[in-house]
Amino acid sequence: GAGVSQSPSNKVTEKGKDVELRCDPISGHTALYWYRQSLGQGLEFLIYFQGNSAPDKSGLPSDRFSAERTGGSVSTLTIQRTQQEDSAVYLCASSSQGAYEQYFGPGTRLTVT
Amino acid sequence: SQKIEQNSEALNIQEGKTATLTCNYTNYSPAYLQWYRQDPGRGPVFLLLIRENEKEKRKERLKVTFDTTLKQSLFHITASQPADSATYLCALVAGGTSYGKLTFGQGTILTVHP
Numbered sequence: 001g002a003g004v005s006q007s008p009s010n011k012v013t014e015k016g017k018d019v020e021l022r023c024d025p026i027s028g029h030t031a032l033y034w035y036r037q038s039l040g041q042g043l044e045f046l047i048y049f050q051g052n053s054a055p056d057k058s059g060l061p062s063d064r065f066s067a068e069r070t071g072g073s074v075s076t077l078t079i080q081r082t083q084q085e086d087s088a089v090y091l092c093a094s095s096s097q098g099a100y101e102q103y104f105g106p107g108t109r110l111t112v113t
Numbered sequence: 114s115q116k117i118e119q120n121s122e123a124l125n126i127q128e129g130k131t132a133t134l135t136c137n138y139t140n141y142s143p144a145y146l147q148w149y150r151q152d153p154g155r156g157p158v159f160l161l162l163i164r165e166n167e168k169e170k171r172k173e174r175l176k177v178t179f180d181t182t183l184k185q186s187l188f189h190i191t192a193s194q195p196a197d198s199a200t201y202l203c204a205l206v207a208g209g210t211s212y213g214k215l216t217f218g219q220g221t222i223l224t225v226h227p
Contacts (some may be wrong), residue, residue: 004156031213035150041219043157043202091156095213098186100145100206104156 002026004105012111021077021108025067025094032075034067035104038088046090049075051097076092080082083111114141119203119218126193127226134188136203141216143205146179146186151200151220161188161203193205193225 013019025032034046049069053073053087060066064082069075079086089109093102117138126132136146145164149157162173163170163179170177176189190197199221204215 033215035217037216042219043204043215045214045216048213050213059214081223093156100162101147101159102157102213103159104149106154106156 004092004094004103006105006108008108009106010109010111012113015084015112016081018080019082019110021073021079021090021110023077023092023094023105025073025075025092026096026103027073028096028102029094029095030072031095032069033093034075034077035091035093036088037091037107041088043091046077052075060069060091067085079110084112085109087112115216117141117203117216117218118207119196119201119221121221122128122219123222123224125224125226128194130193132190132193132197132223132225134201134203134223136186136188136218138184138205141184141205145178146203146205147215148175148177148186148188149202149204151202170173190223193223195225195227198224 007022030051032049036044047067048056064080067077091104091106091107093104095102120135147162148160150160151157161170161172161177163177174191178187199219202217202220204217
């Protein structure tokens with residue numbers, strides 16, 4: 001079946017602009033995660049959605065970052081007033097109910113100029 | 114502070130040999146530990162999971178050990194092949210936290226030479 005998909009695959013934006021990154025999880029997966037991967041920083045947890053529970057937002061680096069998940073499926077990560085340090089690959093992952101392994105999408109490479 | 118370290122940034126081995134990658138952690142009490150493979154330009158791919166009460170887990174040519182006393186996991190690839198060349202990431206979930214929240218090591222770049 002289809003895996004996790006993310007769009008766009010690449011995004012170049014000017015400093016100060018807002019961006020939206022989209023994630024389509026595997027159908028039926030109840031948990032969805034966003035991570036950020038920067039050079040020299042490794043993979044960093046951002047936010048976690050599980051079913052209808054309140055999301056775990058503890059990894060969001062600032063209030064310029066927000067995410068929502070509509071209808072328990074598609075998720076959008078929004079970065080407002082982008083800064084150069086936001087440049088990274090943003091990865092989305094999903095997992096099924098009760099499972100621990102996560103299935104990752106290909107990522108969105110964000111470049112802030 | 115909590116820390117996960119994969120103590121080799123890069124590992125080069127000859128085809129057919131066993132690759133051994135190390136993951137050490139401090140100030141965690143992990144409920145379980147996972148290993149992922151990541152190829153350039155792609156997202157990580159899940160390989161193996163080992164729980165805190167398990168010593169060893171195997172899958173085909175892969176073996177993972179977990180020593181909660183040493184706070185260390187070892188990841189072995191036996192009879193390595195050039196196709197095994199990739200970055201390998203360990204990740205753990207601290208006990209008592211949301212089980213979705215993985216914390217990753219920096220990764221080890223494995224290169225298997227023919």
